Amino acid sequence: MIVFDRVGKRFDNHDAIRDISLTIDSGEMVFLTGHSGAGKSTFLRLLMLLERPTSGCLMVNHRDTSRVKRRAIGTYRRDFGIVFQDHQLLFDRTVFDNVALPLHIAGFEMRDVNRRVRAALDKVGLLQRERANPAVLSGGEQQRVGIARAVVARPKILIADEPTGNLDPQLSAEIMSLFEAFNQVGVMVVIASHDLALISRLRHRIITLNNGRLVGGGGHL
Amino acid sequence: MGDWSVAVGIYEGRNVPAGPGMNNARRVGVGPRHPIVRWVYHHRQAAADSLHKLVFEPISTLLTWMVLGIALALPATLLVLLSNVLALADTIDVPARFSLFLNELTTLEQASDIARRMEQRVDIAQVSVLDRVTALADFGVQTGLESLIESLDANPLPHTLLVEPAAHINASRMDELADALTNTPGVANVIFDTQWLARFETSLLLLQRLVIGLGLMMVIGAILILGNTLRLAIEARRAEIVVIKLIGGGDAFVRRPFLYMGLWCGVGGGALAIGLVIIFLSLLASPAATLLALYNSDWQLQGLSFIAALQLALVGGSLGLLSAWQATTIHLRRVEPK
Numbered sequence: 162m163i164v165f166d167r168v169g170k171r172f173d174n175h176d177a178i179r180d181i182s183l184t185i186d187s188g189e190m191v192f193l194t195g196h197s198g199a200g201k202s203t204f205l206r207l208l209m210l211l212e213r214p215t216s217g218c219l220m221v222n223h224r225d226t227s228r229v230k231r232r233a234i235g236t237y238r239r240d241f242g243i244v245f246q247d248h249q250l251l252f253d254r255t256v257f258d259n260v261a262l263p264l265h266i267a268g269f270e271m272r273d274v275n276r277r278v279r280a281a282l283d284k285v286g287l288l289q290r291e292r293a294n295p296a297v298l299s300g301g302e303q304q305r306v307g308i309a310r311a312v313v314a315r316p317k318i319l320i321a322d323e324p325t326g327n328l329d330p331q332l333s334a335e336i337m338s339l340f341e342a343f344n345q346v347g348v349m350v351v352i353a354s355h356d357l358a359l360i361s362r363l364r365h366r367i368i369t370l371n372n373g374r375l376v377g378g379g380g381h382l
Numbered sequence: 383m384g385d386w387s388v389a390v391g392i393y394e395g396r397n398v399p400a401g402p403g404m405n406n407a408r409r410v411g412v413g414p415r416h417p418i419v420r421w422v423y424h425h426r427q428a429a430a431d432s433l434h435k436l437v438f439e440p441i442s443t444l445l446t447w448m449v450l451g452i453a454l455a456l457p458a459t460l461l462v463l464l465s466n467v468l469a470l471a472d473t474i475d476v477p478a479r480f481s482l483f484l485n486e487l488t489t490l491e492q493a494s495d496i497a498r499r500m501e502q503r504v505d506i507a508q509v510s511v512l513d514r515v516t517a518l519a520d521f522g523v524q525t526g527l528e529s530l531i532e533s534l535d536a537n538p539l540p541h542t543l544l545v546e547p548a549a550h551i552n553a554s555r556m557d558e559l560a561d562a563l564t565n566t567p568g569v570a571n572v573i574f575d576t577q578w579l580a581r582f583e584t585s586l587l588l589l590q591r592l593v594i595g596l597g598l599m600m601v602i603g604a605i606l607i608l609g610n611t612l613r614l615a616i617e618a619r620r621a622e623i624v625v626i627k628l629i630g631g632g633d634a635f636v637r638r639p640f641l642y643m644g645l646w647c648g649v650g651g652g653a654l655a656i657g658l659v660i661i662f663l664s665l666l667a668s669p670a671a672t673l674l675a676l677y678n679s680d681w682q683l684q685g686l687s688f689i690a691a692l693q694l695a696l697v698g699g700s701l702g703l704l705s706a707w708q709a710t711t712i713h714l715r716r717v718e719p720k
Contacts, residue, residue, distance in 0.1 A: 209628070211719055231633070232632060232633065233632075234632065235627070235630050235632025235635065237630075238628070238629065238630040239630035243629065245628075249624075249625050249628065250625075251621065251622055251625060262625070262626070262629060263630060265427070266630050266631045267414045268414045268415050268417075268419070268420030268424065270415060
């Protein structure tokens, strides 16, 4: 469960996030939308502890994130699976090794790593490309490798930042149904997207930010 | 492409309780290993990976090893030579020596007589007579003033006795001996010559400091060079570090491969230094033996001992680890996800 309690984030001379209070339940799927500069990225960065709130309190899984010390940030982030708009794949290794990376960090056994990576790649339809270098894949395929990497360690929370940003409508719809499938097995999914046409068809809560403020989809607290 | 709509298989089996008789930790699919097992695994992984990376870039690895090897070999060679000099200095019997100038009227026969009587004493090892004619000639040769000496009417030098005390006597007995020698009839003046000993010991100290100072400078240089190599390695892997940090790799996880890289570079440099020192010393051994033979010594140059070689490799490894530590402390913090 994620609880924003009057969270604000101020950079040098402007407020990226102002006084946001909302709750996202475990097992929920929400979209985060707004114009560029509305605070979507900062919202996600606060969740990942890439930034710290300058005011208010952010609780993740009943834990006050301000108590998470620098050394414990790695462990904290392992509760999340993250899908990046620019994929953040490593081109010096194969698709398989990219997907296996979170499992190596978490210290899974080799047998387990093989099994899970294959299952994740199978699920995104890229099992045949496991020995390929991600650089030779198309944008949509790279995004699916990113998704496989995000879910391979079975995180409780899946976060995606503009996962369909560079994809055509049909591919975007496929990616979204993949996220819905993960949500159906109990994973919390938070997706930042400005593709309103796509996300409004999907009947999930839509959190709208404008100029750092919450203007829609606040939910209970 | 797979069927997107079905429940996602990789989440199946989650939260399934362990069956009877199943060891939870060993079960496939249960999850991460025990933290200690994981820690050991991560270390093995980082050690193997960084060694692998070094082996696959043989040229730059060899260059790094050479730089470290030379930086370590020079002070190590000097230290081996220094320990040789110190050991050699120990073997030289350093008798404190008294010079006894006799009265001008004492004849050479009387001088020999006094010398024989003195040699009876238990606290004297040896007495030799330096006659005035020889002494003057030697003085002339040593100073190049032969013509001046030839022009002298008379020899101004007295006969001299050189007295070597017994090796076992202590400082207070030495004082007693000095008194006894001064009061011997026929002795005009006693000079207790310790100055050359002081000079010798100070020279050794100077040499020792010089070697240590040079060694420290080389070692600091080596640390900085390796630190810079590691900084470049960190820069080259910036993207990877950012991704690892984003998906849950902690500072220690990111740092480990670089620490091992420093360790391997250091150990490799140390091993190369052992080879260089052995080659260097074997080149020096023969002329050194010849030189010492000219001084009537059968001393053989002592090479690098097995223990010292191990220490050199160990020092290399520690230096590598140390510079990796400082490089990662300074540079890894700057590589943060944006």
